[in-house]
Amino acid sequence: MSSITLSAGAVPGPRKDPEVALRLGRRRKTTDVVIRMLCVIATLIGLIFLASILATLFYRGFEAMNLRVFTHNMAPPGSEGGLLNAIVGSLIQATLGTAIGTPIGMLVGTYLAEYARGSRLGDVVRFVSDILLSAPSILIGLFVYQILVLPFGGFSGWAGVVALAIIVIPVVVRTTEDMLTLIPNTLREAVIGLGSPKWKMIVFVCWKSAMSGIITGILLAVARVAGETAPLLFTSLGNNAWSTDLTKPMSSLPLAIYAFAGSPFEDWIALAWAGALLITLSVLLLNILARTLLRGRK
Amino acid sequence: MSQAATASPPAPARTARGAGNTGDIIFEWACRGAGVLVLILLGAIIVELFIAGLPAFRAFGVGFVWSTEWDPVQEVFGAGVSIYGTIVTAVLSVLLAVPLAFGVAFYLTELAPPWLRRPVGTAVELLAAVPSIIYGMWGFFVIVPAFATYIQPTLIDTLGELPAIGFLFQGAPFGTGIFTASFILAIMILPFIAATMRDVFEQVPPVYKESAYGLGATTWEVMRGVVIPYTRVSVVGGIMLGLGRALGETMAVTFVIGNANRITGSLFGPGNTIASLVALEFGESETGSLKLSSLLALGFILFVLSFIVLATSRYLLRSRLKA
Numbered sequence: 001m002s003s004i005t006l007s008a009g010a011v012p013g014p015r016k017d018p019e020v021a022l023r024l025g026r027r028r029k030t031t032d033v034v035i036r037m038l039c040v041i042a043t044l045i046g047l048i049f050l051a052s053i054l055a056t057l058f059y060r061g062f063e064a065m066n067l068r069v070f071t072h073n074m075a076p077p078g079s080e081g082g083l084l085n086a087i088v089g090s091l092i093q094a095t096l097g098t099a100i101g102t103p104i105g106m107l108v109g110t111y112l113a114e115y116a117r118g119s120r121l122g123d124v125v126r127f128v129s130d131i132l133l134s135a136p137s138i139l140i141g142l143f144v145y146q147i148l149v150l151p152f153g154g155f156s157g158w159a160g161v162v163a164l165a166i167i168v169i170p171v172v173v174r175t176t177e178d179m180l181t182l183i184p185n186t187l188r189e190a191v192i193g194l195g196s197p198k199w200k201m202i203v204f205v206c207w208k209s210a211m212s213g214i215i216t217g218i219l220l221a222v223a224r225v226a227g228e229t230a231p232l233l234f235t236s237l238g239n240n241a242w243s244t245d246l247t248k249p250m251s252s253l254p255l256a257i258y259a260f261a262g263s264p265f266e267d268w269i270a271l272a273w274a275g276a277l278l279i280t281l282s283v284l285l286l287n288i289l290a291r292t293l294l295r296g297r298k
Numbered sequence: 299m300s301q302a303a304t305a306s307p308p309a310p311a312r313t314a315r316g317a318g319n320t321g322d323i324i325f326e327w328a329c330r331g332a333g334v335l336v337l338i339l340l341g342a343i344i345v346e347l348f349i350a351g352l353p354a355f356r357a358f359g360v361g362f363v364w365s366t367e368w369d370p371v372q373e374v375f376g377a378g379v380s381i382y383g384t385i386v387t388a389v390l391s392v393l394l395a396v397p398l399a400f401g402v403a404f405y406l407t408e409l410a411p412p413w414l415r416r417p418v419g420t421a422v423e424l425l426a427a428v429p430s431i432i433y434g435m436w437g438f439f440v441i442v443p444a445f446a447t448y449i450q451p452t453l454i455d456t457l458g459e460l461p462a463i464g465f466l467f468q469g470a471p472f473g474t475g476i477f478t479a480s481f482i483l484a485i486m487i488l489p490f491i492a493a494t495m496r497d498v499f500e501q502v503p504p505v506y507k508e509s510a511y512g513l514g515a516t517t518w519e520v521m522r523g524v525v526i527p528y529t530r531v532s533v534v535g536g537i538m539l540g541l542g543r544a545l546g547e548t549m550a551v552t553f554v555i556g557n558a559n560r561i562t563g564s565l566f567g568p569g570n571t572i573a574s575l576v577a578l579e580f581g582e583s584e585t586g587s588l589k590l591s592s593l594l595a596l597g598f599i600l601f602v603l604s605f606i607v608l609a610t611s612r613y614l615l616r617s618r619l620k621a
């Protein structure tokens with residue numbers, strides 16, 4: 001070791017040429033600077049896309065936004081319609097879907113974090129839940145069509161709710177498990193040491209201390225299902241009239257946007273932009289809210 | 299243990315513990331049941347789609363997968379064109395997104411000043427939160443006209459003149475088509491790939507990087523010589539995750555791909571993907587018809603494709619998941 005260090009001053013081989021060394025160094029520096037620049041440009045491109053989407057939405061959305069959007073139902077082109085039924089439909093379906101999916105997702109996440117650490121079944125459940133998280137949502141729509149729409153004779157709000165609930169589950173599973181694994185084991189041991197049964201430890205201590213993280217997961221899940229279109233195409237179908245009956249086809253904002261944006265009518269396209277602005281703003285706000293909650297925790 | 303319990307347990311303590319046990323058993327089985335429900339859910343999706351697609355598989359045999367015919371009048375259906383479109387758009391979008399995502403991840407982990415990291419990182423992640431249909435509208439009303447007037451004519455005049463690969467960039471500049479769909483998909487999967495890359499880059503032990511810096515390496519040399527070799531497997535996993543997402547995107551693609559059931563050699567030509575075909579044709583299919591069954595069979599094929607890609611991604615990312 002020391003002999004190498006000592007002989008480092010006199011390396012055998014050709015003599016170091018200062019001219020070559022200088023050029024080599026310069027080339028390495030240039031490559032470094034060029035690649036740094038390219039990375040900054042790549043980041044800027046990403047930000048420009050986001051800015052362009054938001055700018056387009058604000059520009060075209062605000063133009064079309066007025067009170068009528070919130071007070072009138074969808075109507076034929078040229079007759080001053082709004083988006084009221086679509087907004088209400090979206091709220092109903094997203095709320096119910098989250099309400100059904102969240103408890104299941106929380107239980108699965110709890111199972112993975114508290115009961116199944118290192119177990120084979122737990123690994124399989126985690127794997128399947130991760131696949132469901134990224135699986136194409138249109139397939140969930142097709143699945144619910146097969147099990148709920150065909151046998152029960154028609155498109156319905158309930159079918160849409162179930163499809164959204166299936167999308168909610170893996171999102172909540174992921175965050176619940178992540179948050180519960182962060183809780184130190186000493187806390188669990190302290191609770192068990194006081195003589196509490198395990199379920200009380202989980203519900204009153206683990207869930208409670210992971211609450212902000214779990215709420216983050218729920219917010220992200222709501223944001224995700226609020227913008228889902230594909231699974232609703234084959235389940236709740238969409239409805240141009242006012243309807244809060246979950247056994248009938250039901251409208252929702254994404255479906256209304258899809259129907260209106262592809263139409264040739266100016267006023268429908270304008271309404272689609274208003275709807276798009278509404279939905280994007282709520283989704284982005286939910287996301288930012290979720291992130292702030294999580295940051296407060298860390 | 300059991301001896302101590304049977305020796306002298308005070309009666310009230312035993313009932314209290316007994317009640318706790320019942321609660322424990324119920325709660326544990328509720329959790330386990332929910333876990334199993336998720337397994338059943340995935341199994342049911344696969345089985346249901348397969349059963350529903352069975353009439354189509356029976357009618358057209360294995361040839362369904364590569365047949366390029368889609369003729370509702372003659373009731374002849376094949377998956378060839380949409381499978382081709384799905385794979386081409388997904389792969390092309392990954393090729394477009396990976397360099398950008400790498401740049402973003404490199405910038406966020408090594409180059410950006412610390413105060414800028416969180417806002418820029420959040421902004422890029424928000425790209426993933428924008429709903430698919432919004433990308434569709436934005437693509438249709440902003441990107442398609444821009445492509446038709448500026449980008450495609452330029453590419454046709456330059457790259458289209460090249461030998462060997464020129465045919466990929468020929469044709470009329472409609473603005474819609476395979477290339478536009480890939481472009482939009484690339485923006486949509488960019489945040490997923492970038493976030494994974496950033497996370498794994500951050501897990502490289504600082505000592506390794508410091509050693510390389512100590513030897514006089516530049517930032518790029520540290521990235522190329524230390525960070526990338528260390529995280530290679532997870533980076534590929536992140537790219538596969540993006541690919542899996544791109545395969546199944548529906549609404550955005552439906553708006554911009556041009557929706558034609560033919561394979562054109564040019565990237566500017568129209569096409570379709572499994573998801574876009576299902577979304578468009580589903581409403582026009584009668585219950586119990588061969589067409590509906592063919593669409594569900596397409597859904598089954600898409601599920602198998604995404605399952606393979608996503609499972610690979612997760613396998614490659616397993617080291618990151620454990621950490």
